[in-house]
Amino acid sequence: MKLWGGRFTKETDALVNQFNASLPFDRRFYKQDIRGSIAHVTMLAKQGIVSEDDSAQIIAGLNSILEDLNSGRLQFDDVSEDIHSFVEANLIERIGEPGKRLHTGRSRNDQVALDMRLYARDEIDEMKELIRDLLTVIINISEENTETFMPGFTHLQKAQPVTLAHHLGAYFEMFKRDYERLTSIRERMNVCPLGSGALAGTTYPLDREYTAKLLGFDGPSLNSMDGVSDRDYLIEFLSAMSTIMMHLSRFSEEMIIWNTNEYRFVDLDDAYSTGSSIMPQKKNPDIAELVRGKTGRVYGALMGFLTTMKGLPLAYNKDMQEDKEMFFDALDTTKGCITLFTGMLKTTRFNKPRMAASAKNGFTNATDAADYLVGKGVPFRDAHGIVGQLVLFCEEKKISLDEMSLEEYKAISPVFEADIYDAISLETCVDKRLTIGAPGPSVMKEVIDKNKQWLASL
Numbered sequence: 084m085k086l087w088g089g090r091f092t093k094e095t096d097a098l099v100n101q102f103n104a105s106l107p108f109d110r111r112f113y114k115q116d117i118r119g120s121i122a123h124v125t126m127l128a129k130q131g132i133v134s135e136d137d138s139a140q141i142i143a144g145l146n147s148i149l150e151d152l153n154s155g156r157l158q159f160d161d162v163s164e165d166i167h168s169f170v171e172a173n174l175i176e177r178i179g180e181p182g183k184r185l186h187t188g189r190s191r192n193d194q195v196a197l198d199m200r201l202y203a204r205d206e207i208d209e210m211k212e213l214i215r216d217l218l219t220v221i222i223n224i225s226e227e228n229t230e231t232f233m234p235g236f237t238h239l240q241k242a243q244p245v246t247l248a249h250h251l252g253a254y255f256e257m258f259k260r261d262y263e264r265l266t267s268i269r270e271r272m273n274v275c276p277l278g279s280g281a282l283a284g285t286t287y288p289l290d291r292e293y294t295a296k297l298l299g300f301d302g303p304s305l306n307s308m309d310g311v312s313d314r315d316y317l318i319e320f321l322s323a324m325s326t327i328m329m330h331l332s333r334f335s336e337e338m339i340i341w342n343t344n345e346y347r348f349v350d351l352d353d354a355y356s357t358g359s360s361i362m363p364q365k366k367n368p369d370i371a372e373l374v375r376g377k378t379g380r381v382y383g384a385l386m387g388f389l390t391t392m393k394g395l396p397l398a399y400n401k402d403m404q405e406d407k408e409m410f411f412d413a414l415d416t417t418k419g420c421i422t423l424f425t426g427m428l429k430t431t432r433f434n435k436p437r438m439a440a441s442a443k444n445g446f447t448n449a450t451d452a453a454d455y456l457v458g459k460g461v462p463f464r465d466a467h468g469i470v471g472q473l474v475l476f477c478e479e480k481k482i483s484l485d486e487m488s489l490e491e492y493k494a495i496s497p498v499f500e501a502d503i504y505d506a507i508s509l510e511t512c513v514d515k516r517l518t519i520g521a522p523g524p525s526v527m528k529e530v531i532d533k534n535k536q537w538l539a540s541l
């Protein structure tokens with residue numbers, strides 16, 4: 084059934100129908116559509132705009148449609164224009180005359196604006212849960228690894244020793260911000276556009292505060308033209324998803340590097356790796372690669388939809404129907420990636436001896452050797468030069484700093500004493516880094532506790 088046949092004298096071209104239709108994808112929010120309609124008609128009855136009896140029949144009809152769609156007894160057709168027409172037509176088929184009163188004081192413009200908002204809000208809640216699971220896995224691994232040494236990198240060159248807890252802690256902070264970003268988007272988007280009508284409100288005495296409350300919103304949107312044409316919250320959500328994907332992609336890249344034959348910092352679980360059809364020895368990090376790769380799709384959705392919205396005059400334009408497929412794809416992709424990545428991380432084994440050995444043999448303690456000299460009164464710039472000579476010496480001899488003899492040290496600078504060995508041990512290098520945010524195990528434990536409390540408060 085078409086909702087708008089009255090002023091037309093000709094059938095729509097079949098291809099036009101197909102091109103125009105959104106039911107193939109907006110069926111995804113049928114629950115939200117029905118929920119919105121129930122709230123709308125409840126309000127209409129309270130305001131005396133429809134009778135209590137009609138309202139009761141409409142609500143019963145809508146609930147039976149919901150049940151039948153849930154159970155699969157009712158199937159979507161391929162002729163309805165969109166989910167709104169489909170539900171309304173079905174309602175009229177089921178209850179007759181009263182069904183025709185549902186759409187009083189409402190336009191599909193405010194209806195779809197409401198449906199998308201309800202749907203996006205539910206999705207934000209789900210995504211927050213997934214991020215919380217990921218954060219829990221990260222903090223659990225961190226807790227067990229405050230003394231697991233590994234090299235920290237800049238320019239992908241070994242820089243200074245850190246711990247696995249510290250390295251993973253950086254990701255914890257990123258995903259914590261992602262979580263909070265989602266929370267704040269949800270807060271900002273939580274206004275109800277229903278009652279905006281086509282664009283200019285309606286002449287019916289709608290109680291918009293009431294519908295907003297029924298649907299769990301903080302209140303009604305304050306401008307009806309904005310109400311039907313605001314898609315900012317989708318753009319913010321797509322942007323938050325892009326940032327989540329960017330973080331996951333960085334983390335994936337590190338897992339891929341750590342999993343290489345050269346590094347072997349991690350051993351991915353068999354359940355989260357794949358083989359090669361020709362090379363029997365292969366165990367590939369496909370999940371991490373796919374997460375890294377799929378990031379492009381989510382960025383694409385953000386760029387695509389920003390471009391769709393640019394230049395649209397107020398108020399509703401059909402261009403906005405294009406918000407759906409890109410957004411749904413971004414949602415599926417992001418949720419899938421968070422879930423898979425969480426599973427992969429949870430089952431990954433960390434090769435601690437390998438990590439510690441790697442931290443040891445890359446001169447990651449060179450800064451600490453310089454700081455040692457500073458402690459003995461040498462100006463830092465001179466100390467930097469002296470340690471540079473030590474590194475050169477070691478590189479020629481293919482040894483690490485702690486393998487030099489005291490005589491060799493003294494030959495380069497007489498300031499060195501036997502306590503140099505303790506000063507540059509991995510343990511000392513990490514343990515002494517005690518400013519807040521640094522890898523020193525005692526301060527790291529404090530940060531982990533703080534983050535655990537935050538997690539428990541969610």
Ligand code: ARG
Pocket residue numbers: 105109165191192195399401403404
């Ligand atoms: N399927 C449409 C959309 O997603 C619903 C709104 C239709 N409104 C209209 N004036 N044609 O945007």
